[in-house]
């Protein structure tokens with residue numbers, strides 16, 4: 060027998076494994092082997108059972124073939140899984156799933172040990188049994204798709220979970236009757252609405268009914284883990300059902316919305332428009348496992364599919380972030396669990412999805428893992444998958460982000476529940492995203508009034524005959540002897556009766572509750588106190604300039620720091636530039652107890668190298684953030700360079716702002732024009748959320764804007780677009796001309812966060828960041844306030860001489876006062892409009908009335924006439940003009956915002972400024988808008 064010990068490699072492994080099997084149960088090996096082992100002593104160096112094996116007398120190719128077959132099933136088994144409940148799309152399959160492809164037969168496999176297949180299935184009798192068990196796992200109604208996960212530990216965890224059935228019954232039992240009852244409730248709701256409001260749009264869940272139990276599982280797990288916030292983002296499909304059953308929105312409220320009475324809050328002025336019922340939000344407070352308060356919330360959602368994704372992420376980030384105490388905030392992934400429900404067409408098609416997924420692992424944006432569910436009904440309106448995605452599955456995009464995916468047949472409740480548990484356990488363990496591709500169908504048309512058979516006749520013939528998942532589950536339970544048919548039917552009838560009685564008790568006018576935007580206290584903005592005593596400013600400045608031990612900053616920054624150290628010495632010296640004013644403002648806000656989150660492309664340094672909010676030690680690269688090291692700060696500060704993204708990051712900051720309204724949230728565009736990449740978030744959330752949904756965002760947007768000869772791009776932040784959207788007091792738009800104004804504007808915003816929150820759009824300087832005319836005196840910070848209109852102090856001295864009042868906003872003011880033509884026109888006054896919206900009519904009127912002898916009011920802007928503020932401001936100017944001529948000087952109407960050559964820019968700019976001081980003022984009123 061000693062000869063056996065001479066085996067090496069695979070053969071030695073095989074012998075040792077066989078011996079181990081014999082040791083555990085001598086009858087498990089054939090008598091001949093048993094006889095041999097009876098007198099054998101294993102080698103001394105062996106103390107664990109071998110995992111690899113070789114077979115005496117079996118070709119090595121068979122061993123390799125068996126191993127490869129097992130690995131192929133793990134990797135590609137999902138291609139043979141039964142994922143389509145309608146069975147219309149046959150599994151693609153893959154040759155690698157066939158034993159023959161690997162040169163082995165079933166008989167070969169029977170002869171090989173199970174341990175070749177390795178892993179949790181090793182206790183099988185043969186490789187054949189183990190392979191069959193793998194097929195049952197990987198080619199079932201669940202398709203585990205995780206081979207793209209690059210972290211070995213994660214992959215191994217997923218493999219074990221799948222192969223051991225860790226999250227499915229019997230290892231992890233479910234209450235089958237409770238599940239049947241839940242499905243009864245889901246179905247009864249839709250059927251009742253179908254019958255009672257035929258043809259009314261509700262975007263029924265039917266065909267994806269399991270979405271509700273899947274959410275139940277996820278929420279129960281989150282509650283158990285001590286989570287306090289579960290924000291859910293979803294579109295139209297199944298939304299009402301989820302609101303009713305997961306968010307516990309009362310049936311009465313939902314039914315009242317179907318009745319659509321004129322509400323008691325009806326307002327002619329449109330300040331409150333409300334929104335259609337399947338866009339509304341909801342939230343539910345409950346007690347979690349450790350009796351902690353858990354809030355499940357679903358923010359309102361616009362029709363723009365997937366636009367809510369980054370908003371939910373921002374909400375989750377805010378909810379999980381603690382900002383008490385100075386320094387960087389602390390993010391705890393266990394506090395909030397975001398869930399995003401996507402459409403199978405929207406997920407691959409909408410770019411914001413990729414943008415949002417890209418945020419998931421960035422330090423400034425991570426939410427510790429999102430549970431994604433694709434509500435996959437195999438259709439998008441009338442369009443099928445073949446025209447919708449180039450990937451193999453609707454979920455394909457997630458693979459690139461290394462997100463584990465489980466495709467699951469929505470007609471198999473147990474598989475769906477397992478998917479939810481697996482997702483939550485993975486998130487809990489690794490704090491990363493997980494995707495459930497819930498594959499079902501859509502019982503009706505895109506909406507309930509739509510005829511699906513026009514375009515999908517075969518599919519809808521099948522659907523018409525297809526039982527509901529409740530019926531399927533009831534049958535399963537009857538066949539397992541868990542319930543009787545009668546019991547199942549009673550469950551359904553009692554859920555249907557609940558709907559019926561809610562309907563009978565309905566009083567639509569009273570039951571309809573619409574959120575209303577709260578009216579802010581009038582004048583709150585004007586009353587905001589924003590000064591900071593000079594001594595306090597000096598202290599803050601000193602703290603900001605302090606460096607940690609052995610920290611050398613780049614020598615080019617030294618000169619500026621040196622200047623900064625003396626900046627506040629002289630009260631009336633124009634020593635405070637834009638960036639210094641900003642940093643002092645932020646520091647004072649932190650010292651006042653308002654936490655700040657500041658993000659955008661390259662904001663840490665600042666696009667124009669002006670900010671340096673994060674300093675880097677020259678030899679080590681170590682970072683130092685003065686605003687986080689501020690001893691005066693009472694709360695946390697965070698600043699992050701964003702990824703090169705606009706839409707999703709703006710949505711994220713929006714969500715952050717509505718979730719934690721007491722924090723100041725600032726986003727800066729690289730150049731103002733790139734904001735157009737976020738237009739969906741601006742239109743659908745930022746400016747209209749208040750009127751549609753009663754939300755009160757207070758996000759600050761910093762948008763560099765000015766015509767400086769850089770070409771059609773980089774010039775305009777498109778103020779005209781914001782101004783067109785400005786109504787019902789939905790935002791503030793400012794274009795200020797001094798550092799002190801900016802200082803007070805930011806401080807005012809912080810003061811208003813809780814009393815009169817509004818988004819703040821600031822058009823910010825580029826070349827003027829360091830311009831002496833924009834710099835302010837320390838006194839203006841210490842004693843001043845934000846002025847919505849700035850009067851021309853010089854001109855006031857000679858008010859009686861003034862014939863023309865030039866009104867302007869932003870950078871063009873500096874061009875005007877620096878102009879050589881100015882000296883020759885003492886009859887021209889220059890008034891600055893620093894806040895464009897809400898238009899400060901009283902201040903503007905007062906400023907214009909200060910020049911009773913002026914015969915004309917000239918709006919001067921550097922933007923083309925069809926852009927900038929002109930078309931917006933014109934009627935307002937006219938209203939306060941006192942009957943005087945109102946006209947404008949601007950670049951001619953143009954499709955492009957600016958000239959493509961610096962020389963042409965300079966020429967046009969000079970001519971524009973010359974016009975402002977040129978010509979004779981009109982003596983009689985002329986029609987508004989005549990050319991200069």
Ligand SMILES: Cc1ncc(C[n+]2csc(CCOP(=O)(O)OP(=O)(O)O)c2C)c(N)n1
Nearest residue numbers: 296362363364402403404405436438439440
């Ligand atoms: C950004 C955007 N483009 C187009 C539409 C119009 N639209 C509404 S639903 C829909 C189909 C969506 O399909 P899918 O994502 O699969 O969701 P389903 O309706 O099937 O649940 C389309 C194209 C929209 N709402 N949003």
Ligand SMILES: [Mg+2]
Nearest residue numbers: 403436438439
């Ligand atoms: Mg769909």
